[in-house]
């Protein structure tokens with residue numbers, strides 16, 4: 001009898017605590033609200049807790065990990081998109097070329113991993129900031145964030161963080177982003193859920209500048225290259 005009761009208790013424990021979280025469409029496309037922590041870091045609580053732990057350990061080694069971008073809403077991403085689109089168009093590029101240029105580093109609103117509250121762009125706050133902090137050359141040997149990169153290469157995974165857009169030469173989609181990390185446990189589940197929603201329908205119903213050039217073929221390729229061609233550890 002005792003054994004049966006134990007099994008029933010175990011069963012309910014597994015059902016209650018092991019079930020993965022359900023994410024709404026709003027959670028996945030940057031239209032839900034996000035918890036705001038100290039330092040104005042907007043992240044899911046488990047991600048923030050893991051980050052704070054990593055940050056305090058790095059400080060002991062003289063690295064001051066600072067987040068320059070955490071959660072971004074749909075509207076925020078839309079502002080980035082619009083600014084870049086207008087800039088490329090006024091520099092003389094065609095709409096298609098402008099879009100191709102934007103998606104070297106920036107996502108179409110609704111498709112950013114920054115919408116999930118699991119992804120962060122980080123630098124070393126101990127170093128005086130240059131005009132543009134998020135440049136790959138800062139992270140290579142001789143670059144101002146090379147010590148940060150070396151520390152992250154060894155330690156980030158211990159705190160659950162993985163690089164998303166790696167320097168694998170065969171990788172397509174977004175260019176190498178040595179500053180962009182993702183909290184694996186949660187973002188893997190969110191990616192799985194994100195792939196179930198009809199992103200094409202969402203994008204075509206939003207007023208995104210240049211979206212009349214989002215053909216079915218373009219969006220299919222975008223999902224394959226820009227959404228899915230990431231560090232395999234995150235899938």
Ligand SMILES: [Zn+2]
Nearest residue numbers: 069120121180
């Ligand atoms: Zn990023």
